[in-house]
Amino acid sequence: MTTIKEVAKRAGVSVGTASNVLSGTVPVSPARRESVLAAIRDLGYHPSDVARSLKLRRTNMLGLVVSDITNPFFAQLVRGAEEAALAQGYLLLTFNTDDRVEREKHVLGVLRGRRVDGVLLVVAPIRGESSHIAETIARGTPVVCLDRVPRGVSVDSVTVDNARAARECVEHLLEMRHRRIGILTGSMLLATAQERMRGYRRALQAHGLSVDPALVKEGNFRMESGYELASELFSSPNRPTALFVSNGLMAIGALRAVADLGLRCPEDVALATFDDLPLSEVLSPPLTSVAQPAYQMGYEGARILFDRIKSKRMDGPVRVRLQAQLKIRQSSAFARSEVTERQRPEGQASSVPMPSIEPD
Amino acid sequence: MTTIKEVAKRAGVSVGTASNVLSGTVPVSPARRESVLAAIRDLGYHPSDVARSLKLRRTNMLGLVVSDITNPFFAQLVRGAEEAALAQGYLLLTFNTDDRVEREKHVLGVLRGRRVDGVLLVVAPIRGESSHIAETIARGTPVVCLDRVPRGVSVDSVTVDNARAARECVEHLLEMRHRRIGILTGSMLLATAQERMRGYRRALQAHGLSVDPALVKEGNFRMESGYELASELFSSPNRPTALFVSNGLMAIGALRAVADLGLRCPEDVALATFDDLPLSEVLSPPLTSVAQPAYQMGYEGARILFDRIKSKRMDGPVRVRLQAQLKIRQSSAFARSEVTERQRPEGQASSVPMPSIEPD
DNA sequence: TCATCGGGATGAATCGATTCAATTAATACG
DNA sequence: CGTATTAATTGAATCGATTCATCCCGATGA
Numbered sequence: 001m002t003t004i005k006e007v008a009k010r011a012g013v014s015v016g017t018a019s020n021v022l023s024g025t026v027p028v029s030p031a032r033r034e035s036v037l038a039a040i041r042d043l044g045y046h047p048s049d050v051a052r053s054l055k056l057r058r059t060n061m062l063g064l065v066v067s068d069i070t071n072p073f074f075a076q077l078v079r080g081a082e083e084a085a086l087a088q089g090y091l092l093l094t095f096n097t098d099d100r101v102e103r104e105k106h107v108l109g110v111l112r113g114r115r116v117d118g119v120l121l122v123v124a125p126i127r128g129e130s131s132h133i134a135e136t137i138a139r140g141t142p143v144v145c146l147d148r149v150p151r152g153v154s155v156d157s158v159t160v161d162n163a164r165a166a167r168e169c170v171e172h173l174l175e176m177r178h179r180r181i182g183i184l185t186g187s188m189l190l191a192t193a194q195e196r197m198r199g200y201r202r203a204l205q206a207h208g209l210s211v212d213p214a215l216v217k218e219g220n221f222r223m224e225s226g227y228e229l230a231s232e233l234f235s236s237p238n239r240p241t242a243l244f245v246s247n248g249l250m251a252i253g254a255l256r257a258v259a260d261l262g263l264r265c266p267e268d269v270a271l272a273t274f275d276d277l278p279l280s281e282v283l284s285p286p287l288t289s290v291a292q293p294a295y296q297m298g299y300e301g302a303r304i305l306f307d308r309i310k311s312k313r314m315d316g317p318v319r320v321r322l323q324a325q326l327k328i329r330q331s332s333a334f335a336r337s338e339v340t341e342r343q344r345p346e347g348q349a350s351s352v353p354m355p356s357i358e359p360d
Numbered sequence: 361m362t363t364i365k366e367v368a369k370r371a372g373v374s375v376g377t378a379s380n381v382l383s384g385t386v387p388v389s390p391a392r393r394e395s396v397l398a399a400i401r402d403l404g405y406h407p408s409d410v411a412r413s414l415k416l417r418r419t420n421m422l423g424l425v426v427s428d429i430t431n432p433f434f435a436q437l438v439r440g441a442e443e444a445a446l447a448q449g450y451l452l453l454t455f456n457t458d459d460r461v462e463r464e465k466h467v468l469g470v471l472r473g474r475r476v477d478g479v480l481l482v483v484a485p486i487r488g489e490s491s492h493i494a495e496t497i498a499r500g501t502p503v504v505c506l507d508r509v510p511r512g513v514s515v516d517s518v519t520v521d522n523a524r525a526a527r528e529c530v531e532h533l534l535e536m537r538h539r540r541i542g543i544l545t546g547s548m549l550l551a552t553a554q555e556r557m558r559g560y561r562r563a564l565q566a567h568g569l570s571v572d573p574a575l576v577k578e579g580n581f582r583m584e585s586g587y588e589l590a591s592e593l594f595s596s597p598n599r600p601t602a603l604f605v606s607n608g609l610m611a612i613g614a615l616r617a618v619a620d621l622g623l624r625c626p627e628d629v630a631l632a633t634f635d636d637l638p639l640s641e642v643l644s645p646p647l648t649s650v651a652q653p654a655y656q657m658g659y660e661g662a663r664i665l666f667d668r669i670k671s672k673r674m675d676g677p678v679r680v681r682l683q684a685q686l687k688i689r690q691s692s693a694f695a696r697s698e699v700t701e702r703q704r705p706e707g708q709a710s711s712v713p714m715p716s717i718e719p720d
Numbered sequence: 721t722c723a724t725c726g727g728g729a730t731g732a733a734t735c736g737a738t739t740c741a742a743t744t745a746a747t748a749c750g
Numbered sequence: 751c752g753t754a755t756t757a758a759t760t761g762a763a764t765c766g767a768t769t770c771a772t773c774c775c776g777a778t779g780a
Contacts, residue, residue, distance in 0.1 A: 051736035376770090386728085
């Protein structure tokens with residue numbers, strides 16, 4: 001691997017001059033500049049970002065810690081963060097924690113060793129306070145939390161207005177004349193799960209209904225969990241006529257449970273869910289779902305992080321809250337639908353354009 | 361940020377000794393070892409991997425370049441690579457190229473600057489030869505290609521036996537009495553697409569059938585492309601009775617097209633596809649699909665890379681070929697099915713356990 | 721008593737860049 | 751022509767680790 005010293009020697013200049021040609025911050029006479037550029041070309045020189053990072057005490061790398069990249073929601077979020085990062089010349093060191101705090105802590109330690117300039121973090125559920133995050137920030141590494149805000153920590157964040165979106169979604173089910181509406185939540189240690197639960201409760205209360213504990217099931221945001229909880233819920237004697245699921249993977253599990261129990265959706269049970277998976281539209285029935293701006297969340301998070309990094313401000317936390325969008329499809333049709341299978345309107349789903357994998 | 365020099369000073373020893381305590385390669389007297397450890401604790405010292413990388417001329421980082429992480433197949437592959445990497449103390453710098461060669465080239469340049477120890481690469485389709493890959497290897501950065509092998513380059517690879525899997529899949533459709541079987545391929549610039557096409561052709565030939573060009577549609581492995589091509593294919597006067605789709609995203613598009621055309625699957629048209637998405641089972645109908653060992657591919661690729669890195673061998677390329685597994689479900693039921701909707705056997709799909717997101 | 725041996729410890733050199741004080745060259749001005 | 755001024759260039763110090771030649775000192779043996 002050739003170094004700047006070799007370039008300088010071949011061009012017959014000092015390393016300082018060679019460096020100045022590279023950076024362009026200090027003027028260099030055309031003649032020398034040319035010979036340096038020629039040397040670079042001849043030797044196929046590429047500067048070492050490692051050496052540069054050491055000297056500048058800045059790595060131009062960000063840590064990106066998510067729960068699980070195979071969850072389409074996080075995959076989108078990662079893409080958004082990547083786009084923003086690359087545009088600023090930053091690279092992403094990506095990690096999955098599978099929602100395990102010990103992995104999260106470990107990863108934060110690793111990132112410290114690597115001297116990343118900042119961290120984008122989707123926190124794992126944890127009982128008690130997250131001191132390791134506060135410590136990371138105190139040590140001088142800015143952190144921006146995405147999707148979920150940890151308790152007891154003052155930290156920048158980009159989240160979705162979960163309560164509002166959940167409420168809107170459940171209200172839609174109420175408008176569809178449902179009165180017994182169940183809910184599958186994620187781990188109640190997570191702010192997102194709590195907020196979605198709150199939205200559910202508010203919607204019911206606004207309609208003079210109260211929450212029936214038998215219809216509330218706490219899971220862990222995974223498909224298996226959705227399957228199991230929905231199975232329990234739907235095989236109980238007086239099962240709900242509609243179900244609000246608080247994330248996409250659980251919804252898929254729930255749908256599977258519905259099918260396995262020989263129930264039909266939406267005729268026997270209506271479904272509405274958080275997360276608009278690319279497949280929500282192709283499923284049968286197409287799923288009514290809350291489309292979260294995952295890509296934007298990653299993108300915005302990275303921008304906030306850059307701002308922290310560049311300004312070096314340590315002032316009060318920036319909290320950005322994005323709005324989600326309810327997409328009404330056929331899984332939440334009227335209870336005791338009057339229309340038959342054949343006649344049911346197809347308008348809703350078909351009029352929506354094909355979802356694009358490519359953001360923007 | 362505290363340095364080893366400060367640790368040494370506080371412990372009253374030389375930096376050399378402090379370093380020796382850290383590495384443990386050189387014996388240090390118990391008394392000094394203790395005082396160094398105490399200093400480390402007091403100061404909250406974490407060694408800088410940047411400085412260490414510079415000195416050791418090794419970064420313990422791998423580049424991971426994939427097409428698009430929102431494709432569940434690649435998400436799984438990334439998880440496999442991450443698992444293997446972390447186990448060896450390596451970190452992953454992850455990039456998406458969206459199958460654009462210019463991005464691939466750019467990323468390879470960036471990774472060069474970062475001095476990664478190796479690269480895991482899912483190549484983008486390209487016309488002509490991929491000299492940039494050969495150059496990367498020649499410069500001393502080992503590369504392992506995953507899923508797709510570039511043409512004209514001698515490089516390590518981990519791929520799936522696409523031809524065999526495709527053939528098996530199409531033969532299954534033939535056994536289901538289909539005779540007019542269409543195919544949606546990916547970009548024919550990709551080895552994977554070619555091989556799957558070959559498998560399709562071989563299966564037909566083995567049954568005395570020849571490939572009807574009107575039933576062959578080339579796409580780009582994306583959902584939109586699957587939708588468009590399937591729409592064309594199925595609205596033609598004498599449409600196929602079955603369709604073999606060469607990747608999961610296109611299959612979802614195709615399924616959508618089938619629905620939009622008012623056709624039923626499998627009654628009007630049977631479907632079988634590459635890629636066993638987590639939702640394949642939940643779709644209606646559950647999709648017959650070729651389950652690729654994506655996770656394993658990432659894992660194996662990383663292992664091969666470590667071997668190259670550590671052994672520094674530059675000998676002939678290692679080519680690992682993994683086998684895929686055909687999962688027969690209801691989307692490929694008998695043509696002109698005698699069984700009615702209600703009576704159709706549910707065995708196949710329901711007996712399969714819930715797909716796990718967690719590998720292993 | 722003196723030479724030998726060896727385990728520990730030291731500190732300078734090194735990795736490959738950036739940067740800045742010092743120096744040199746070029747130009748302008750009186 | 752000498753000096754002040756500006757512009758370009760140099761080279762050494764620095765970032766924070768590792769490593770190795772060298773040195774120190776106590777123990778051992780003759």
